[in-house]
Amino acid sequence: MADWQEITGGVTAPKGYRAAGITAGLKPSGLPDLALIVSDVEAIAAGVFTTSQVKAACVDYCRQRLQDKTSARAILCNAGQANAATGIQGVRDAEESAELLAKELNISPELILLASTGVIGQRIKMDALRSGIPKLVASLSETGSDAAAGSIITTDLVTKSIALETTLHDRPVRIGGIAKGSGMIHPNMATMLAFVTCDAAVSSHLWQQMLSRAADKSFNSITVDGDTSTNDSLIALANGQSRTPAITEMGAEAEKLEAMLTAVCQHLAKAIARDGEGATCLIEVQVTGTHDDLAARQIAKTIAGSSLVKSAIFGRDPNWGRIAAAAGRAGVPFEQDNLQIKLGDFLLLENGQPLQFDRAAASAYLKQAAIDYPVVDLVATNNSNDLSGDRSNIKTQRLDNPVIIAVSVGNGHGTGKAWGCDLSYDYVKINAEYTT
Amino acid sequence: MADWQEITGGVTAPKGYRAAGITAGLKPSGLPDLALIVSDVEAIAAGVFTTSQVKAACVDYCRQRLQDKTSARAILCNAGQANAATGIQGVRDAEESAELLAKELNISPELILLASTGVIGQRIKMDALRSGIPKLVASLSETGSDAAAGSIITTDLVTKSIALETTLHDRPVRIGGIAKGSGMIHPNMATMLAFVTCDAAVSSHLWQQMLSRAADKSFNSITVDGDTSTNDSLIALANGQSRTPAITEMGAEAEKLEAMLTAVCQHLAKAIARDGEGATCLIEVQVTGTHDDLAARQIAKTIAGSSLVKSAIFGRDPNWGRIAAAAGRAGVPFEQDNLQIKLGDFLLLENGQPLQFDRAAASAYLKQAAIDYPVVDLVATNNSNDLSGDRSNIKTQRLDNPVIIAVSVGNGHGTGKAWGCDLSYDYVKINAEYTT
Numbered sequence: 107m108a109d110w111q112e113i114t115g116g117v118t119a120p121k122g123y124r125a126a127g128i129t130a131g132l133k134p135s136g137l138p139d140l141a142l143i144v145s146d147v148e149a150i151a152a153g154v155f156t157t158s159q160v161k162a163a164c165v166d167y168c169r170q171r172l173q174d175k176t177s178a179r180a181i182l183c184n185a186g187q188a189n190a191a192t193g194i195q196g197v198r199d200a201e202e203s204a205e206l207l208a209k210e211l212n213i214s215p216e217l218i219l220l221a222s223t224g225v226i227g228q229r230i231k232m233d234a235l236r237s238g239i240p241k242l243v244a245s246l247s248e249t250g251s252d253a254a255a256g257s258i259i260t261t262d263l264v265t266k267s268i269a270l271e272t273t274l275h276d277r278p279v280r281i282g283g284i285a286k287g288s289g290m291i292h293p294n295m296a297t298m299l300a301f302v303t304c305d306a307a308v309s310s311h312l313w314q315q316m317l318s319r320a321a322d323k324s325f326n327s328i329t330v331d332g333d334t335s336t337n338d339s340l341i342a343l344a345n346g347q348s349r350t351p352a353i354t355e356m357g358a359e360a361e362k363l364e365a366m367l368t369a370v371c372q373h374l375a376k377a378i379a380r381d382g383e384g385a386t387c388l389i390e391v392q393v394t395g396t397h398d399d400l401a402a403r404q405i406a407k408t409i410a411g412s413s414l415v416k417s418a419i420f421g422r423d424p425n426w427g428r429i430a431a432a433a434g435r436a437g438v439p440f441e442q443d444n445l446q447i448k449l450g451d452f453l454l455l456e457n458g459q460p461l462q463f464d465r466a467a468a469s470a471y472l473k474q475a476a477i478d479y480p481v482v483d484l485v486a487t488n489n490s491n492d493l494s495g496d497r498s499n500i501k502t503q504r505l506d507n508p509v510i511i512a513v514s515v516g517n518g519h520g521t522g523k524a525w526g527c528d529l530s531y532d533y534v535k536i537n538a539e540y541t542t
Numbered sequence: 543m544a545d546w547q548e549i550t551g552g553v554t555a556p557k558g559y560r561a562a563g564i565t566a567g568l569k570p571s572g573l574p575d576l577a578l579i580v581s582d583v584e585a586i587a588a589g590v591f592t593t594s595q596v597k598a599a600c601v602d603y604c605r606q607r608l609q610d611k612t613s614a615r616a617i618l619c620n621a622g623q624a625n626a627a628t629g630i631q632g633v634r635d636a637e638e639s640a641e642l643l644a645k646e647l648n649i650s651p652e653l654i655l656l657a658s659t660g661v662i663g664q665r666i667k668m669d670a671l672r673s674g675i676p677k678l679v680a681s682l683s684e685t686g687s688d689a690a691a692g693s694i695i696t697t698d699l700v701t702k703s704i705a706l707e708t709t710l711h712d713r714p715v716r717i718g719g720i721a722k723g724s725g726m727i728h729p730n731m732a733t734m735l736a737f738v739t740c741d742a743a744v745s746s747h748l749w750q751q752m753l754s755r756a757a758d759k760s761f762n763s764i765t766v767d768g769d770t771s772t773n774d775s776l777i778a779l780a781n782g783q784s785r786t787p788a789i790t791e792m793g794a795e796a797e798k799l800e801a802m803l804t805a806v807c808q809h810l811a812k813a814i815a816r817d818g819e820g821a822t823c824l825i826e827v828q829v830t831g832t833h834d835d836l837a838a839r840q841i842a843k844t845i846a847g848s849s850l851v852k853s854a855i856f857g858r859d860p861n862w863g864r865i866a867a868a869a870g871r872a873g874v875p876f877e878q879d880n881l882q883i884k885l886g887d888f889l890l891l892e893n894g895q896p897l898q899f900d901r902a903a904a905s906a907y908l909k910q911a912a913i914d915y916p917v918v919d920l921v922a923t924n925n926s927n928d929l930s931g932d933r934s935n936i937k938t939q940r941l942d943n944p945v946i947i948a949v950s951v952g953n954g955h956g957t958g959k960a961w962g963c964d965l966s967y968d969y970v971k972i973n974a975e976y977t978t
Contacts, residue, residue, distance in 0.1 A: 226863030
């Protein structure tokens with residue numbers, strides 16, 4: 107049983123946070139494109155960033171800031187231009203963004219963290235940013251989380267938001283989060299942004315450790331297409347405004363907080379995987395029986411990332427052969443005679459050999475996982491135009507009915523999960539047409 | 543300048559080989575599905591096989607055979623059923639296949655090597671095989687290479703075949719090869735079969751070394767979708783019938799032979815990449831400036847395997863940002879300020895920063911690479927049914943006009959190449975509809 111409850115409010119659910127999101131004119135579409143999260147007081151700040159050799163200016167900026175100073179007051183995020191591969195001018199633009207906001211908030215620029223998402227190689231439209239920042243700060247509100255969540259998305263179909271509450275020393279403690287991402291999502295913190303707020307008091311060293319572990323079990327365990335971005339950033343603030351005693355070492359209170367932080371990150375990560383470009387369903391891969399958890403997660407990620415598995419799920423085809431092939435190439439040694447594969451409640455493979463199963467019922471299981479999306483019958487139509495479906499009206503995406511692939515490879519105690527989505531015609535369409 | 547010339551004849555071009563391909567009734571489609579290559583005399587045999595933990599019975603069979611005995615007379619290949627994840631009965635079927643053929647050829651079963659391709663989890667249709675083998679042996683011919691090449695393919699649109707000739711000690715020496723593969727193709731010998739014949743005399747140890755190195759520079763440097771198969775096999779025979787002196791150690795003659803072997807493997811590998819499921823063009827990625835060749839090949843493979851790069855090429859979009867992002871996440875450290883990217887003759891990025899370039903001309907360059915395929919204008923149409931194109935009449939695929947992506951990451955002396963193809967609607971269609 108989870109030791110917390112879901113509440114409303116996103117990143118402004120924890121005490122002492124305000125947020126805002128506006129249309130500054132950065133996106134050619136005219137949709138909201140500038141977001142801000144502000145803590146009333148200096149908050150402990152931790153971050154996990156892309157491991158790519160090609161990084162956006164904001165990533166270098168944040169890494170440096172967090173190295174120099176482990177607290178922050180604000181996170182500024184622009185959507186539209188990635189400000190990656192923009193050279194020294196991109197660095198100057200990032201610095202100027204922080205300075206502009208600092209002036210408007212009347213704080214030191216070193217208390218500001220930055221994130222960008224959009225087209226690689228394009229500088230931030232600084233004129234629009236300059237005129238947008240005063241408006242952005244004026245829009246800050248204790249109910250501004252949804253506006254912020256709506257201003258950081260790009261090709262996302264839905265916004266991603268969550269808030270959870272637990273009690274520490276009989277006082278409520280909350281963690282909220284918003285995220286964006288719907289493609290290029292890879293185990294190593296690929297193109298996604300996530301911002302987490304917390305009102306507990308926790309030491310900076312511990313907060314960074316908790317965040318790194320939570321990232322491994324969430325954002326680093328999702329995959330959409332194996333591509334990693336230049337801009338991936340997960341930033342988490344903890345401002346102590348819950349007035350609970352400071353947590354400075356691991357123990358029952360710290361474990362409770364970390365579990366809730368992990369749950370927030372997992373919710374956001376699953377929402378990103380579910381919103382993978384062109385996806386029609388969420389896939390959860392559960393692996394057991396390995397020597398350790400790392401190996402299990404490695405197998406789970408390989409299965410969740412297999413284009414052939416993803417295509418089969420889109421075709422609602424219970425193709426255990428592709429699952430077995432993906433497990434086999436994950437780089438984790440196992441005896442193929444120990445391999446067991448389940449799809450939902452259907453046992454498809456045992457002792458490395460296929461079983462008889464009700465193929466129609468298994469296919470129906472795959473179809474029910476996509477009930478919030480127009481499901482098409484690939485057998486009944488040869489018109490690929492029909493197959494792509496109309497996504498324009500999708501407002502919500504359920505996360506509670508994923509396709510579950512459960513794989514066991516032996517008798518070890520290692521377990522691991524990974525999340526992904528299916529591969530559809532729309533993935534190709536979106537990515538072939540997206541302008542450089 | 544290459545030290546050889548292309549000749550006709552495929553695997554029967556070298557002296558002392560016969561081949562055959564027939565319809566035995568293994569494939570539901572009624573297309574040719576059983577192939578045989580026979581050397582008149584015992585040939586030195588080498589092999590490279592899948593590294594997957596889940597392997598077909600034929601892979602285990604060949605590994606064991608080549609461990610016990612480094613020579614062979616024949617390669618038997620069935621298409622239709624992969625005979626993978628078929629347990630002990632699959633092993634018995636493989637052994638019976640070899641015994642049936644040995645009896646018909648009047649040789650020892652241990653001189654026979656096996657390969658299978660098709661649906662994972664399905665046993666070979668042994669009744670069809672039993673009645674097919676006498677017919678297959680009766681069809682053996684010195685001009686049978688094309689029939690064999692046509693009997694090992696599954697979703698391939700075209701057959702893959704090559705033969706080259708050089709001279710050693712003033713005598714002609716030939717290497718021929720046939721291959722199959724059009725999906726699930728990954729750097730680590732993924733689902734592909736390739737059979738190579740050679741009439742040089744070479745020691746078994748050296749022949750295996752040459753083949754392993756050639757595989758790294760060819761089949762292990764292509765990627766279609768990152769999936770690796772249960773059945774990948776590259777088998778090469780050298781029967782000495784050219785009557786040239788035996789090559790037993792590295793030297794000028796050995797290098798000449800290895801270079802030609804590598805060229806044969808590269809031709810077949812490129813043909814497989816070009817025939818990737820749904821592909822409209824071949825992509826060649828050339829990487830320079832790394833510390834060593836391995837690092838360069840690693841970056842090249844990551845770019846060639848990026849779904850986002852592949853989608854952009856399908857959309858004829860000169861999207862250098864995705865190429866930079868893929869290079870950055872390859873796991874090879876470099877300074878992003880040293881990054882240079884060229885697309886054909888168009889320099890897109892230098893010193894890590896984008897340059898002005900003629901976007902229309904660069905897009906036109908991408909379009910010319912697909913002149914043997916119906917190219918569609920993604921901007922002009924919103925009908926994804928049109929975009930898929932009609933592939934039914936494709937008979938040949940040009941390999942001489944790939945899209946060339948050239949990337950430099952520094953001043954090191956390492957170089958490497960990889961080959962892939964673009965990602966189209968048809969990839970999803972083929973893989974969503976292919977029956978388990």
